[in-house]
Amino acid sequence: MKKYQTVAEKIKERIIAGQYKPQSLLPNQSELAKEFGVSKITIKNALDRLAHEGLVYKKSGMGTCVLGIAPMLGRHDSSVDSISGLTAQQGSEHVSSKVIKFDVAFPSEDICQKLNLKSNDPVYKIIRLRLLDNEPFILEHTYMPVGLVPNLSKDVLEHSIYSYIHHELGIRFGGAYRKIHAAKPDEYDLKYLGAAQDTPILEVEQILWTVNGSNIEYSRARNLYDARSYTVVEIND
Template sequence: MKKYEQIADEIRRQIISNFYKKGDILPDQQTLAHDFNVSKITIKNALDNLANEGFVLKTSGFGTVVIGPSTLITDKDAPATNFEGLTKQEGANRVSSKVIKFDLEFPDDKVKKNLNLHGEEPVYHIIRLRLLDKEPFIIENTYMPVNLVPGLTLSVLESSIYTFIRDSLHLKFAGIARNIQAKQADGLDISYLNVTEHTPILEVEQIVWLVNGTPIEYSTSRNASNKRAYYLFETN
């Protein structure tokens, strides 16, 4: 965990425990930097995290005001703009994976367009069941260009692809586009998510880009709508 994430965790804990109450103004960034013995940029990153989660409101000329935790957000919800990966969000001790499919393919036109591929460039086609606390949680259907993710193995798929990309390949994610829709349950959902054909399904279709603007992932993830939702917190 990075230093700013540790600091965000500590301030979040202080807010949840009512050490800082709703309406309180947090100490300024210089004071927090001194208290935590870090740089102001580290504090800024920590406060940005908390703002994105709806815990604080950063206002120019007024300070950082405590407004959360939001009554609209539950522990089942995830930030709509977050692309850290499920393992990072929920914790490696809670998340496990069952690999349903792991193949090399030449993609169809839709996948080629979303990954900006030309000619006959192979992709990994990965389908995984993600389990949370050993219970079926999400089915991910993922395509990644082989040339961007060399060395992908079954053992990586059974843990965290994003951790492998960040820590082993030293690639940095920079942007994401998501389309979130309600869907009917399909055969894979029924087989692996313990749902029926009448269960509402939430589908997230996404493209993830690296810092150089290259798409590294096109995927869809599906879960029962009562298992997970997504929230967006914006400020003016």
């Protein structure tokens, strides 16, 4: 984890434990920076992350107020606009991956359109089962341009693709477009997620782009209807 993520997790643990009670103010950023031995920028990023999760509320001139754990928030839920990836969200000690398919091919017309590619630009075709604490959690169908993500390997796929992209390739994400909808189970869901023929599936379609504006990923992440939800926190500034 990055420093701000570590700090955010420690503050989150205190909120969950009741050390920081709902409606109370957190120590100011200078005090937190001194306690954790980090910069005020790191503290700001940590508090931004917690605000993004709906655990605290930052208001200019007021400080950072603890909201507590939202009663509707599940342990494995994710913010609808998070681009940190499953490993960063849940922790590498909890997440593992099983590679089901890993090929290089020329893209279909649909994938060309979604990734802004030419028909002779090769792409990776990846299917991975993401396991949480060794239990099937999410089934990912992913396409990435080979030209943008060179030297992708099975070893990388078994860990974190996003970590490889950020730390090995030095690529930063600019943002993502997502569509979330219900779907019927397919053959992969039946085999790898343990779905029955009538089990509803929640699917998140995503196009992810870099800070340079290049589309780097088109993916479909599928989970059983009751395994995970996606949340939105709205703040009235």
